[in-house]
Amino acid sequence: MPLVRVTALSELAAADWDRLLPDDNPFLSHAFLSTLEESGSVSAATGWQPDHLLWQQDGQLLAALPGYRKSHSRGEYVFDQGWADACRRANLPYYPKWLGAIPFTPVGGARVLGDAAASAALLSALPEYLLQHQLSSAHINFTDAASNDLLASQPEWLLRLGCQYRWHNPGYRDFQDFLDTLMSRKRKQLRKEREQVAAADMAFVWYRGDELTESQWDFVYHCYVNTYAVRGQYPYLSREFFSLLAERMPQKIQVVIAERQTQPVAMAFSLVSGSTLYGRYWGCLAEFDRLHFETCFYQGMEFAITHGLREFDAGAQGEHKLIRGFAPQITSSWHYLLHPGLRDAVGDFLEEERAAVLQWADDALGALPYRRGEA
Structure with a gap:
């Protein structure tokens, strides 16, 4: 056979x-x-x-x-x-x-x-x-x-x-262009969420897979593990996975790290194709109001707009994505x-x-x- x-x-x-x-x-x-x-x-x-x-x-x-x-x-x-x-x-x-x-x-x-x-x-x-x-x-x-x-x-x-839920980019010029398509009350809610994060003195830096040092990968993995630990679960992926993947497909990896006063506090790990950003793993080492939404959703949406990607897949489940523009x-x-x-x-x-x-x-x-x- x-x-x-x-x-x-x-x-x-x-x-x-x-x-x-x-x-x-x-x-x-x-x-x-x-x-x-x-x-x-x-x-x-x-x-x-x-x-x-x-x-x-x-x-x-x-x-x-x-x-x-x-x-x-x-x-x-x-x-x-x-x-x-x-x-x-x-x-x-x-x-x-x-x-x-x-x-x-x-x-x-x-x-x-x-x-x-x-x-x-x-x-x-x-x-x-x-x-x-x-x-x-x-x-x-x-x-x-x-x-x-x-x-x-x-x-x-x-x-x-x-x-599941996907965010689609028909060709927005920038994030404000996206906001202009929303109902007034919803637009104000998204703006308020982003303003709360900005008021906490957060900065966001994007890295390609080959731009991260091993110490930064340690931070990424620590955040990833913590996401499971707070739920009393074991992580699926090993630390070696991240370094090995960065060697083999660095151009496909995009990681955004949230920094407060130059200290990293959270990250979101994504992969990218020619048309789609795939948000995969998130984690934080300190809790800040609305930081999850900014790191996992709004940063990814801005990245998709900037790089002309047509779709943002931010992961499974999550009805809370609907009010942020992710369609079923x-x-x-x-x-x-x-x-x-x-x-x-x-x-x-x-x-x-x-x-x-x-x-x-x-x-x-x-x-x-x-x-x-x-x-």
């Missing part, structure tokens, strides 16, 4: 993998995914065992599906713990399962990479792969339109919808469950959930602050 399993992306040449990518989404690149592995951030020990699936013919790589064997459901942002609990009560195994996703990253994009016919063949072979390796199910999260079309053509895959956007994931009873029950649940998500997204449009309906 042309289906091949690879348990370390280092087994593949970066050029062979990246040749399959349909766009410049940085999270799909060999550099990003291999850095997760080589830094120890994903491994069997962390419950994210690399299990990439390839479709090869005559020694040529035609399609690929980045994936992981999971022993839990943490770090996925598509929540199936309820399904796992139902299996536990019914004495059915749910873990290990197979997941096609970017670890810890709820960013949409292509998932089945490469030639369309080879991609379809790879997906068709996946159910047999699950049986052979005693995996309960396959899940492919945050898919783009092309992947949705491909998965919709496969039998017995179940579609799940979610809702439907997300998709797909699920293949081997057990027929579980598949039927989940299918019924997802049918009801899809209707509720679509209604929520439609209602959320009413919370946007634009006076002319721009989004």
